[in-house]
Amino acid sequence: MSAAPLLSAFRQSLFEAWASGAGVLLPLGFFAGTAAMVPFTLGSEAELLSRVGPGILWLALALSSMVTLERVFQADLQDGALDLWLQDTGSISLVAAIKTLTHWLVSGFPLVLLTPLIGFMLGVPTTKMIPAMIGYSMGGLIFFLWGGVAAALSASVARAGLLIALIALPLYVPALIFGVQMIDAGFNSPSFMLLSASTLFALGVAPAAMGAALRLAAE
Amino acid sequence: MLSYLANPFRFMRFSKIAIPISFAAGLLMVAWSLYNGLFVVPPDEAQGGDLMRAMFTHVPSAWLCMGLYAALAVSSFIWYIWRHELADVAARAIAPIGAGYTALCFITGSIWGQKGWGAGWHNLILGDSRLMSVLVLFFLFLGYIALRAALETRQKAARAAAILAMVGMINVPIIKVSVDMWQTTTIHQPSSVISIGAPEPREEGSGMDWVYLQQLLWGFGGHSLLAAAMIMMLMRSEVYGQQAERALALKLEGS
């Protein structure tokens, strides 16, 4: 596919993610709400919160990503847009990648922008903010990529939210681990390299799996 | 031999004889390894005393559950590329058996790691990366089974599950690496609880006595035969089920 169709696909799915009611507010709200509950469950000891905070935020990010995953591909399947995309031979994996990217931009990246605020509230030291945000951005992308595979596989299942979570969680584990470690270890660490490698790996493999799953869903 | 068995009729004939033999032999081998492991073999204090006897089920099931996931991925691949029906039947049968052995591995591993009831039980589970990766493997199996169950037609369920199995398989190395990394830098420092009861199965050759290794091998062989028997049994019932459905569908069509 040449540039213009791709760009149009990008634009359309961006607008759709934004306009589909829950686009950015729901994950944002879920994320902020979860983070706000943390002091209630862990107590208000500053030291504990600042040690545990990044990990909790990471988990909240992973869970938030699943909030909107359910509808990403199911909507296209139900309204017949997927059929139209499949008419253009060979491009469905690319389209799936674009949809995931826009989904992340709308539902994942804003959460990252919120982390300094929440991090501040939980007492995460400022030196760790930048690594945290970069790590969350990359990890978020990984979550949306593998979560997207789970969502594509479950596209024809009604109320597939929990199924998607069950399928996706094992695939989230590496990003969860590398992401949290990288916050403390910084950019020169093996965990950052592994996080980057995992992101590239996900970018390479997940769209192909999503494409296969979507072709299957349309049958 | 696999291609010989690939014919469904041949498989049914083969499995009819193979299942009882495999089951009986497996049971005997497992019984032998357990008898020796639980009553005969001397306890190794460094490995946790008597609790270490759980190793004789834990280690074989660890090897087996990982092997079974690989087998799941391979059958899925074969089915996806060549659409060989029996490969899908096999995948469907392997999943619950694999999940069972994964759970067995996790539970016996937790038992082994415990130094006396009630002391640092959870620290042990959390502290060992191998046990945690087994836990993740359990969820990989569970997700596979759940996906298969959720999709309506057999063909769709088979294709989706095959994609998932292959995706899971290529993620397994990364998951292993990440969980190993996790164990070394977790907030909870590896405590003395872990070093005392460490359920680290020493690989053969590097210092494990033949007396233990022998029972492990018996156990592994036995459990493999048991698993093979159970998988074949599930495959047979699946084949019968499909035949019955087909007959029913033909009957409905004709009426």
Next chain:
Amino acid sequence: MNKSLLIQGRGLGAVRGERVLFREISITATPGDLILLRGANGSGKTTLLRQLAGLSEPQNGEIERAGLHHWIGHTNGLKAHATPESHLRHWGRVWGSEIDPTTLLKEMGLSRPAKVPSRMLSAGQKRRTALARLKLQSRPLWLLDEPFNALDTSGQALLADLITTHRATGGAVIAALHGAAAVEASSEVTL
């Protein structure tokens, strides 16, 4: 495959679960054809059409295609928030079409709801928007699933005109149809 054939399917079969939907169906479309697929509910008309469209893998048989085709399924392919205009503009960009959506919408009788999100449109208006795609880019083969559904009398006349013109210019249409046809078919396939 013969150069003049637009699509040829041979020995096609479909299975759902353990039930055989149809077997050994062959279908050929040449320029000017209108082939109607007929059959009871659940007989597999949609499945056959989807196989021809490349959306579904046939259980048996093979399909040869001579080029691109237009597909209109039961659902219209409209996103809930997309307006008829944005829908046509989007697919125009994807397909590389230069045609101006506004004129197209006017021809389809959709000038007034052109900027209304499709979730607020009637079924007939949504169907007309889907039909507009047929003119967005010229493609020799049209695969339509129950195209007359939800259309009012003027809509049905519009579609009949579209089909007639398309056939006259060398195109072919394969359509699944439930009731009486508003157009004269060149052949029928019953499942």
